């Protein structure tokens with residue numbers, strides 16, 4: 057076991073979906089995976105391994121924010137030798153063309169997190185970026201499944217309740233929405249030479265105030281999960 061995951065080596069697949077909400081991990085495992093086995097209950101950060109179309113896949117709840125997510129991502133990479141990490145998370149829409157329930161493929165992730173400065177020092181503004189091959193497969197999978205997706209830059213913020221940030225400027229500069237993890241995931245995926253992508257569902261619109269109920273957030277974001285799973289399977293079989 058690693059520090060925060062009680063699984064044995066080999067219990068976790070090379071491909072891992074990463075929802076923030078552990079109950080979404082349970083829902084994904086029980087809805088999409090065949091023969092799911094729960095390998096982690098430490099801190100209720102539920103983790104499961106099963107198969108999807110014959111491919112071994114795990115799903116691990118990460119908690120909220122970059123610090124929590126990177127605990128799980130770094131242990132998955134460094135202890136369990138995971139190679140493909142796909143965040144499946146909720147996101148607040150910002151741009152006017154983004155609507156509640158839209159699916160976004162986060163090509164890049166701007167951030168206000170100190171993780172960039174802590175890594176590179178001040179004055180260097182690294183651009184956390186998705187793995188192109190995963191992004192390409194996710195885009196193709198979405199087209200095949202007739203799931204409309206939008207592709208672009210998002211922002212990973214350190215604060216959910218953030219009324220100090222200049223959202224109008226971010227929207228002008230084509231930032232589609234806000235969540236709290238993708239930039240950290242992309243950064244450490246690059247560091248350890250593994251592949252990462254964030255597939256996001258718009259749960260609410262930060263500017264218009266439109267939202268979906270929490271119960272729906274937990275359970276009903278199946279389009280993004282389908283895109284993530286189909287992308288990995290087509291990637292593995294390519």
Ligand SMILES: O=P(O)(O)O[C@H]1O[C@H](CO)[C@@H](O)[C@H]1O
Pocket residue numbers: 075076077119120121144145146147216234235236237
């Ligand atoms: O739905 P998840 O994956 O948790 O993602 C989003 O939801 C949480 C905030 O409600 C943050 O973790 C944010 O990134």
Ligand SMILES: O=c1cc[nH]c(=O)[nH]1
Pocket residue numbers: 146147148149216234235236259260262
């Ligand atoms: O971080 C997040 C996630 C979903 N919705 C938001 O408004 N912010």
